[in-house]
Amino acid sequence: xxxxARPLGPARGAAAVVALAITALFVAAIAMLAAQAQGxxxxxxADWAALRFTLWQALWxxxxxxxxxxxxxxxxxxRRFWGRGALMLVMGAPFILPVIVAVLGLLAVxxxxxxxxxxxxAMGLPPLAIYGFKGVVLAHVxxxxxLATRLxxxxxxxxxAERFRLAQSLRLPLFPHIERPMxxxxxxxxxxxxxxxxxxxxxxxxxxxxxxxxxxxxxxxYQAVRFDFDLGKAALLAALQFGxxxxxxxxxxxxxARDLRDGAMDRVVVRWDGQDTAARVTDALVILLAxxxxxxxxxxxxxxxxxxxxxxxxxxxxxxxxTLAVALAAACIATGLxxxxxxxxxxxxxxxxxxxxxxxxxxxxxxxFLMLRLVVNPLPLALVxxxxxxxxxxxxxxxxxxxxxxxxxxxxxxxxxxxLAMPPAAQLRHLYLPRxxxxxxxxxxLSAALSAGDLGIVALFANPGQETLPLLMYQLMGxxxxxxxxxxxxxxxxxxxxxxxLFDRGGRIDARG
Amino acid sequence: MLEVKALRVSDGDFxxxxxxxxxxxxxxVVIGPSGGGKSTxxxxxxxxxxxxxxxxxxxxxxxxxxxPGARPVSILFQDNNLFPxxxxxLNVGLALNPRLALSSQDRAKIADALxxxxxxxxxxxxxxxxxxxQQGRVALARILVSQRPxxxxxxxxxxxxxxxxxxxxxxxxxxxxxxxKTVLMVTHDPQDAAGADYVIALADGRADTPIxxxxxxxxxxxxxxxxxxx
Numbered sequence: 001x002x003x004x005a006r007p008l009g010p011a012r013g014a015a016a017v018v019a020l021a022i023t024a025l026f027v028a029a030i031a032m033l034a035a036q037a038q039g040x041x042x043x044x045x046a047d048w049a050a051l052r053f054t055l056w057q058a059l060w061x062x063x064x065x066x067x068x069x070x071x072x073x074x075x076x077x078x079r080r081f082w083g084r085g086a087l088m089l090v091m092g093a094p095f096i097l098p099v100i101v102a103v104l105g106l107l108a109v110x111x112x113x114x115x116x117x118x119x120x121x122a123m124g125l126p127p128l129a130i131y132g133f134k135g136v137v138l139a140h141v142x143x144x145x146x147l148a149t150r151l152x153x154x155x156x157x158x159x160x161a162e163r164f165r166l167a168q169s170l171r172l173p174l175f176p177h178i179e180r181p182m183x184x185x186x187x188x189x190x191x192x193x194x195x196x197x198x199x200x201x202x203x204x205x206x207x208x209x210x211x212x213x214x215x216x217x218x219x220x221x222y223q224a225v226r227f228d229f230d231l232g233k234a235a236l237l238a239a240l241q242f243g244x245x246x247x248x249x250x251x252x253x254x255x256x257a258r259d260l261r262d263g264a265m266d267r268v269v270v271r272w273d274g275q276d277t278a279a280r281v282t283d284a285l286v287i288l289l290a291x292x293x294x295x296x297x298x299x300x301x302x303x304x305x306x307x308x309x310x311x312x313x314x315x316x317x318x319x320x321x322x323t324l325a326v327a328l329a330a331a332c333i334a335t336g337l338x339x340x341x342x343x344x345x346x347x348x349x350x351x352x353x354x355x356x357x358x359x360x361x362x363x364x365x366x367x368x369f370l371m372l373r374l375v376v377n378p379l380p381l382a383l384v385x386x387x388x389x390x391x392x393x394x395x396x397x398x399x400x401x402x403x404x405x406x407x408x409x410x411x412x413x414x415x416x417x418x419x420l421a422m423p424p425a426a427q428l429r430h431l432y433l434p435r436x437x438x439x440x441x442x443x444x445x446l447s448a449a450l451s452a453g454d455l456g457i458v459a460l461f462a463n464p465g466q467e468t469l470p471l472l473m474y475q476l477m478g479x480x481x482x483x484x485x486x487x488x489x490x491x492x493x494x495x496x497x498x499x500x501x502l503f504d505r506g507g508r509i510d511a512r513g
Numbered sequence: 514m515l516e517v518k519a520l521r522v523s524d525g526d527f528x529x530x531x532x533x534x535x536x537x538x539x540x541x542v543v544i545g546p547s548g549g550g551k552s553t554x555x556x557x558x559x560x561x562x563x564x565x566x567x568x569x570x571x572x573x574x575x576x577x578x579x580x581p582g583a584r585p586v587s588i589l590f591q592d593n594n595l596f597p598x599x600x601x602x603l604n605v606g607l608a609l610n611p612r613l614a615l616s617s618q619d620r621a622k623i624a625d626a627l628x629x630x631x632x633x634x635x636x637x638x639x640x641x642x643x644x645x646x647q648q649g650r651v652a653l654a655r656i657l658v659s660q661r662p663x664x665x666x667x668x669x670x671x672x673x674x675x676x677x678x679x680x681x682x683x684x685x686x687x688x689x690x691x692x693x694k695t696v697l698m699v700t701h702d703p704q705d706a707a708g709a710d711y712v713i714a715l716a717d718g719r720a721d722t723p724i725x726x727x728x729x730x731x732x733x734x735x736x737x738x739x740x741x742x743x
Contacts, residue, residue: 412593413593413596415559415561415581415588415590416588416590416593416594416596418560418561418580418581418582419559419560419581419582419586419587419588420582420607420608420611421580421581421582421583421611422582422607422611422612423611423612425612426611426612426613430596430599430607430612430613431596434596434598434599435596435597435598
């Protein structure tokens with residue numbers, strides 16, 4: 001008969017301010033762009049082609065990722081094998097892997113002179129082309145297969161072992177009675193998540209796509225701003241992008257927020273099916289193929305990087321410093337905003353926390369740029385804009401990491417804190433910060449790593465002397481200095497992993513109680 | 514004296530009415546079936562639920578409009594009574610200073626309170642290293658050092674074994690009531706009623722007038738007959 005007491009969180013006013021500020025910022029950014037439009041920009045056939053390509057590649061990427069994740073998750077759920085833990089670790093990597101680094105690795109394996117095409121050539125088979133539609137989808141599957149597998153594996157792990165035992169004793173076939181209902185509940189969520197991520201894909205499209213037949217809306221916005229300086233068209237495209245993302249994001253919002261650090265990952269479901277040879281061979285093959293697909297590009301980055309360290313230009317060290325500064329600033333801003341929102345909780349706050357998913361970072365960056373231009377010369381502030389835009393891009397992930405745990409703390413200890421008359425600052429210091437150490441560390445690490453590896457907004461603004469590592473790497477690749485690019489890739493990879501690891505560790509070490 | 518006058522509280526489509534007065538230093542048990550409104554009553558007095566009508570007073574001063582933290586009331590929940598990342602001493606200290614800026618005087622008070630509940634020298638332990646009964650004692654020590662005269666308890670010892678339950682009841686009486694605290698405890702165990710001064714029967718959203726524990730034992734109210742029938 002425990003009636004839940006009214007949940008009381010501190011900083012309710014601050015959360016409202018943050019939620020309003022974020023919303024206002026996005027609205028103002030789009031309005032600034034629209035106001036700049038010289039005459040009504042019109043969408044030409046190339047823009048409609050970009051829309052079609054965006055949807056089409058996202059559908060394929062999401063379908064393939066979710067589809068391939070089902071047998072992979074099933075194999076991982078019911079097999080124990082040597083190296084399973086290591087494979088799980090590798091499956092976590094693409095999430096914080098800088099896109100441009102992964103693209104370099106994929107090129108080394110699937111590119112024109114890559115391992116695969118050399119092998120195909122030796123067998124007298126025609127080479128596989130990585131640029132264009134296939135390359136974009138390939139890269140998206142590389143990034144999102146692990147994510148989809150995690151989500152679906154979580155579904156498998158959540159089935160109680162007793163249910164398998166019951167089905168076994170009743171001689172029920174497992175698939176229709178246990179696995180199909182679970183998949184029906186979990187797979188759509190994985191599909192929508194991947195679809196949404198691929199909708200706003202920029203760096204992959206920039207490096208592997210391009211041209212009239214493989215341009216995403218995001219890339220078209222970039223081109224409209226960077227090359228044509230057609231802000232009206234950029235604003236129009238941004239509105240289009242906003243509409244699509246809003247639809248997808250609301251679909252995402254309908255799905256329950258999941259803890260990204262699903263502890264169930266480590267569980268092997270004890271079960272007795274699939275012990276025949278055919279099932280064993282299939283599972284082994286699935287796991288082996290997935291492992292090779294995910295690990296080979298990473299190995300390629302490591303190998304080419306070790307060879308390329310000597311070829312790196314001196315400009316990398318200041319770029320490393322800038323990258324680090326932007327990443328740390330973005331991490332602090334993103335986590336601070338997410339914490340303020342998460343402490344408050346509630347539906348409207350959740351909408352604000354997810355809003356950045358629907359707005360192109362270019363539109364936001366461009367809007368900030370135009371707003372700043374009203375008061376100062378924004379050019380020297382390119383890195384500030386970058387940090388802010390990266391922080392907002394990371395906000396939804398940080399929010400999703402913090403919100404469920406902040407809610408749990410609020411429900412469990414909010415009444416006690418209220419009855420003890422703890423002021424908001426004391427609640428923050430003695431209750432929420434200590435209880436939320438782990439998700440805070442995770443959110444900081446994730447947003448720092450994502451920001452360090454981001455090749456987006458910085459590509460739009462950075463002037464010579466303001467490059468970050470991903471931009472420097474992109475420029476080196478553009479100049480066909482692949483050795484040097486490889487060295488930078490390894491450095492950037494190390495930086496991203498180190499940032500994530502340090503913060504995430506920091507949240508776990510000595511976390512009491 | 515704690516006075517609850519013509520109180521009406523609604524929680525969803527459930528309504529509770531109560532009217533009673535309890536002398537200072539007394540131990541009163543609220544007993545009745547699940548869903549009868551026991552927790553609603555405590556939530557209303559503690560300030561987690563607003564009331565529709567009536568008054569609540571301590572020493573003749575109404576506190577019904579105040580925030581939970583500004584009422585003359587401490588509360589012991591069913592669980593989550595201690596912050597798991599704070600030591601026993603700091604958990605007690607929250608009642609002296611919710612910002613935990615504790616003076617040496619405060620620390621002496623904390624050590625004294627922990628000794629009174631039988632936890633002397635255990636102030637530096639984290640809750641996870643204490644047994645369930647010991648955790649309950651830490652919460653009692655916190656209530657003891659607080660300046661608040663009224664203590665509400667929501668089935669606080671439900672998770673303890675019978676022996677520990679009796680020990681805790683003895684502590685509540687021997688330490689809290691002895692210190693002048695007025696205790697109102699929700700329970701569904703008739704055994705707890707035996708050790709109380711007064712019993713309030715609560716069913717179907719209506720709280721009866723308090724009766725003495727002896728009278729309750731001799732003739733349980735007709736309304737609770739269904740609840741007690743084996």
